[in-house]
Amino acid sequence: MRRPLLTLACAFAALASVFVTSGTAMSETPLHAAAAQDDVAAIQRLLSAGAPIDARDGSGATALLVATHTNNVNAAEALINAGADVNAKDNIKDSAYLYAGARGHLNILKITLAHGADLKSTNRYGGTALIPAAERGHVDTVRTLIDAGIDVDHVNNLGWTALLEAIILGDGGQRHQQIVELLVEAKANLNLADGEGVTPLQHARARGYRKIERMLVAGGAR
Structure with a gap:
């Protein structure tokens, strides 16, 4: 009886392998x-x-x-x-x-x-759709979500807002500059610090993001 059972087990293993390697859920x-x-x-x-x-x-x-x-x-x-x-x-x-x-x-x-x-729905990191959009430099997406009325100051499980993620995880380039500008215009809290008490302005300065720094200062950041 062991041989038929072994053969059957091998067949199931082969079938499972097909699904795993194809990436298709059963x-x-x-x-x-x-x-x-x-x-x-x-x-x-x-x-x-x-x-x-x-x-x-x-x-x-x-x-x-x-x-x-x-x-x-x-x-x-x-x-x-x-x-x-x-x-x-x-x-x-x-x-x-x-x-x-x-x-x-x-x-x-x-x-x-x-x-x-x-708009209040959150992902596995406790963030709204706005936060990863800001991080990844999706300017039109950020604009669309702001226009839809999303909370620009929502804080995720890391203690970060969309503004903080745009600065901390962004590259300081044109897209992230535009996103910071959109958030400033949307009246985001520019002084809302991360979980360690570091503000967006402090993060921008530490990374040498001078244009973002100037935007934040002009908007009242401390």
Whole structure:
């Protein structure tokens, strides 16, 4: 009996290896596959046939989040218009709204904002969509989120605001300068220090970001 059991075990191991190496979760649905391929016609057929629009794959992602991962705007729009939950989070607390904001997927972000995106929703670091957008230099995304009314002074689990992340994790270049300018104009608290009591102005000075330093001083930073 040991040989058949061993053979069966090997077969299961081989099958598992296929899924692992392909990066495809075993619970992926045809709707997830259609979203990954930006196949709107297939999405519409599947939904008309009764496919659950917010079904999860092995990572907890919905088809909408899968489409957002690869910036498949057509698929994302089709799913959102059909009622997909823009705030549904996966196992690491990403949602279509949060991921689009963090990655600068502006078209999808705007669609999520028009369909009930929760501006107070936070990622696994306790940050809103604005904070990683500021860090990564997504100027238009930051502008869009500010215009939508997001809290510019939200503090994440690291003790950092969007302004602090733009300075601490940014490169001091043109994009991050624009983001700091947008946050200053949005009346962000320029003196809100990090968890160790270091202010945005102090961080900018320590890094030699002179243009950002001048912006902060002009805005009343200390």
